[in-house]
């Protein structure tokens with residue numbers, strides 16, 4: 001195979017085209033409510049679901065019903081949703097501790113995800129994992145990893161198994177700008193490249209690792225994708241506030257990986273609107289910067305764009321909101337009403 | 353005596369050293385602009401500047417390793433980890449380099465470095481964020497490991513740790529940062545390797561350290577209420593361990609329960625237990641009873657986590673089982 005790897009390939013400069021609604025029921029929804037929605041509306045539904053889920057998490061953290069560390073995904077919805085929308089069921093998704101968005105985009109049951117955050121027996125990890133450690137292996141959602149960069153080699157290993165088994169399935173691994181300063185980042189990139197693993201490295205560059213802005217902790221500026229040239233891994237930069245741009249860039253990368261081209265890298269420029277965790281007072285950054293990014297809030301701008309372009313109606317958007325609001329309220333209720341794990345659970349699942 | 357919280361005591365120890373010794377500097381993740389994950393270094397960047405207060409990337413292996421190099425060249429770095437769980441990322445540097453350098457170089461190179469890390473479970477951070485690896489590092493020759501349970505000890509141990517010419521791990525019980533205690537204005541130090549008999553008694557000895565002192569003190573109160581005279585020992589130092597103090601106490605009380613807030617298996621209390629049966633066998637009226645947290649990964653759920661954690665009831669149960677008290 002020709003190895004004319006293009007370094008730092010940017011997604012086509014053409015604006016991503018909005019796909020036409022496939023269905024045209026008046027609401028854009030089919031009978032089941034959400035499963036049959038058109039592409040664009042479903043992207044919106046997922047982003048709005050994540051947003052509302054996160055807001056509910058914050059609320060219930062204040063009430064003391066969710067505890068430990070809680071890292072919200074608010075502001076970054078377009079990246080996870082856009083990227084994961086391009087995957088198949090037999091692909092794997094791997095995330096860090098800011099994992100609710102990826103989990104929901106991958107289709108984790110909203111009730112069980114919320115129950116996990118409440119530490120309940122009905123949670124995805126039976127209440128043992130918590131916010132930072134969500135898993136749903138049946139859905140190919142392989143965590144939820146709270147040691148910075150720890151998920152990178154795990155994802156490489158999942159991809160190795162996919163390659164080993166002669167499938168054209170792939171693994172997508174999400175990680176933050178901060179994690180690139182771990183040695184594992186380099187080690188995993190190199191490994192994936194020399195073995196041509198079917199992995200999509202998806203960097204969510206939200207400009208900060210906890211209280212450290214990239215400029216303060218990284219030599220070489222705020223762009224990471226050019227560095228992939230070192231490994232011969234094709235890399236693209238994408239606007240992480242534009243769900244369609246993310247989707248388009250991901251589609252291209254996914255197609256290449258399935259084609260046997262080896263690892264691909266996407267850097268989405270994005271932003272978390274809140275603190276690192278809910279305990280973070282954000283003394284290290286000005287509210288100006290936050291406001292600027294908030295103006296590009298994908299959960300607001302995307303539906304507005306759909307309406308403006310005649311691809312959705314205000315009623316359709318309102319209907320999705322109503323359905324999602326109810327689903328989130330139901331999830332909170334489910335979590336509240338669910339039983340605590342039995343104490344006998346302590347010794348289960350230590351060994352296989 | 354004025355009362356301060358443990359966080360303030362640590363802070364005072366660090367501040368003093370920064371003021372008095374130009375070789376001392378601190379580095380770690382978000383210790384400067386952010387003020388530290390547990391606010392121990394809050395305000396330091398403004399006061400001491402970037403040369404002395406170094407924010408690092410999330411590169412534990414590299415900055416801990418750089419601390420070793422700086423120490424070998426004569427500086428006195430203090431390296432902060434956000435959590436004891438994250439020391440694992442840098443274990444190779446700590447063990448293979450920091451702890452071995454002096455011996456391998458035939459005494460030519462010393463590593464006068466303090467490693468600080470919040471430790472312990474109890475606030476539902478789950479399996480990856482709740483571990484207590486001070487018990488692992490305590491078995492590494494070339495390392496010193498201390499763990500305070502009071503503000504007084506925190507300051508005294510911090511002063512000694514910074515002056516020490518060896519790598520010293522300061523395990524800071526995260527749940528005790530807000531714990532209050534008396535700390536005198538007059539200067540004092542606490543010798544590393546010296547335990548503290550915090551309560552004198554004649555019927556039974558309870559040994560622990562760090563956050564384990566909470567359940568031990570609670571159990572001691574309950575036992576005293578029943579007319580049992582309890583001697584309590586706070587190890588304060590896990591490496592070296594003050595076996596002399598423990599053996600002396602056991603020879604007096606003839607009964608002993610050793611208590612770890614970390615997991616029961618392995619660890620510091622396994623050492624204490626083994627040495628006690630060898631050194632004080634004929635003085636013992638029963639088996640050395642060992643209590644620790646359940647040997648499972650830390651669960652997130654509050655009820656499960658509390659059940660896994662060592663508590664006063666566990667201590668009392670061991671006292672009853674071993675000695676019928």
Ligand SMILES: Cc1ncc(C[n+]2csc(CCOP(=O)(O)OP(=O)(O)O)c2C)c(N)n1
Pocket residue numbers: 098146147148175176177178179180206208209210276381410412434438441
């Ligand atoms: C090895 C390790 N060191 C430190 C931490 C503490 N920590 C958790 S998240 C974080 C910042 C990570 O930033 P980034 O990778 O940019 O992800 P983001 O939070 O922005 O999503 C830090 C320092 C950790 N979990 N693991």
Ligand SMILES: [Mg+2]
Pocket residue numbers: 176177178204205206207208209210
């Ligand atoms: Mg970040």
